[in-house]
């Protein structure tokens with residue numbers, strides 16, 4: 001399973017702290033072990049169940065968010081780092097883990113298509129994601145990003161790193177909600 005995670009997530013290598021890099025890897029390993037989805041399913045299933053006929057896959061969306069978050073953090077560091085310190089490992093680890101709980105939120109229906117699981121209905125992925133990450137020893141500033149990346153996080157005082165991941169995630173999602181933005185297949 002470890003090899004599968006390394007193949008899915010080349011961006012894990014961007015994390016400089018070896019302990020955090022290993023904890024992030026282990027969190028994904030654990031999620032895949034407990035998920036009805038197989039690693040390669042993530043290269044095929046749509047990234048959201050909220051958009052009909054979503055043309056972008058889970059991994060395309062997740063990796064795009066990590067790239068947006070890192071490049072945004074670099075720009076903010078360059079121009080505003082003097083006043084707004086940013087921990088790049090926290091941004092990258094948080095972005096890679098933000099949706100790890102989704103692996104417990106999906107299940108494959110009898111038609112072979114992904115749908116929301118019973119657990120997913122009871123506990124959305126920010127909650128299960130934090131639980132998985134804490135089990136693997138991931139530090140609190142990274143778990144804060146998992147917890148606060150989605151709408152639930154609007155009730156939380158986000159760190160700078162959490163704002164970056166939140167906005168990266170939404171800018172790679174919201175345009176799809178307007179069908180006129182999306183190129184027909």
Ligand SMILES: [Fe+2]
Nearest residue numbers: 098099149150
């Ligand atoms: Fe999410």
